[in-house]
Amino acid sequence: MxxxxxxxxxxxxxxxxxxxxxxxxxxxxxxxxxxxxxxxxxxxxxxxxxxxxxxxxxxxxxxxxxxxxxxxxxxxxxxxxxxxxxxxxxPSIKGVIDIGGQDSKAMLLNGSGKVLDFTLNDKCAAGTGRFLQVTVNALGLDMDQIDALANNSKPLEIDNMCAVFAETEVLNLIVQGAKQGDILAGLLKSIALRIGSLAGKVDIEGEVAFCGGVAQSKVLTQMVEQYCNLKINKLxxxxxxxxxxxxxxxx
The missing domain is CATH 3.30.420.40 (ATPase, nucleotide binding domain)
Structure with a gap:
């Protein structure tokens, strides 16, 4: 059954x-x-x-x-x-970071997998899978190209976390001659910093699970560990x- x-x-x-x-x-x-x-x-x-x-x-x-x-x-x-x-x-996981298409979540678990505390991103698409998809599409790329281009690139500062304004910012960077890899790395860094902010609200520390479609990005996973002081256990x-x-x- x-x-x-x-x-x-x-x-x-x-x-x-x-x-x-x-x-x-x-x-x-x-x-x-x-x-x-x-x-x-x-x-x-x-x-x-x-x-x-x-x-x-x-x-x-x-x-x-x-x-x-x-x-x-x-x-x-x-x-x-x-x-x-x-x-x-x-079963060893005590914290979860989930980036979905329309929202992001941070959760604190007990030893049985019960959620003790959680927080969500605000209502805008900032830091979500949709945010990344919109901005990646503005570069004329597909999501499966992210890691190959962003790996070993220098992250540019992306000031806007709003999906609409970030798309405009990305287009401006393209016009200025910025490298696609550097733009992508900047987008991933901005998401990683957003994740760190969410994790801090529920006191997630140490080893955490990273789930959602964008969790398949090795570069983003590395940036979460680098900028958020979290250890990601690969699921x-x-x-x-x-x-x-x-x-x-x-x-």
Missing amino acids: YTVGIDVGSAAIKIVAFDGNDYKYTIEPTGWSPKSKGAEVYSRFLSDNKISSGHIKKVVATGYGGRRLDFIDEYKSEITCHGRGCHVLD ENPQITGALGAAVIGF
């Missing part, structure tokens, strides 16, 4: 099927309609993994679009699910922690 966790984020849909010991997962872009795309990805995931509805005892959703799905049994908050998912992947599949936590909670 399985429980299924589905995390419908603004950028990606993550689905995990958990059998009590191991898990299967998929990640797909959310697209313009979280509800219809969520149902489509869920159906395809079950088919691809040969999981029948009779072998699913519960479906637990999380994420900004999770409540809109009409096939779920329960909804849990992103904070709760990310905390539990990170604990499952690494297996950092993008699925919310869906994994939801599945584990429902088991």
Whole structure:
């Protein structure tokens, strides 16, 4: 028997099927309609993994679009699910930094993966995955090119953390002849400093988990350690922690 966790984020849909010991997962872009795309990805995931509805005892959703799905049994908050998912992947973790498409979170955990304290970024896109995506697109690049160009580059100062104004600033730097790698490194540094500010609000210290799509950036991970005095424990599949936590909670 399985429980299924589905995390419908603004950028990606993550689905995990958990059998009590191991898990299967998929990640797909959310697209313009979280509800219809969520149902489509869920159906395809079950088919691809040969999981029948009779072998699913519960479906637990999380994420900004999770409540809109009409096939779920329960909804849990992103904070709760990310905390539990990170604990499952690494029980030694006491702090979590999560950068999602539309918000960023810092969480303090106890030894069981329960969230003791947390904080969110403000309502703007500053320091989120969307902030990075908008500014990277302004450079005419794709997200998977970030590390190759930013590695060993000199970070330029990016004064604006607003996604709209930062895009304009990036375009101005391009006109001035700045190197793409230096601009990217500056963007990553600004996000790292933002993470440090969030972590400080909940007294996160020592080893932490870093999750969300941008956690796959080795350069950003290094900058978080460098500028925030945090030790990042690399997680297996950092993008699925919310869906994994939801599945584990429902088991």
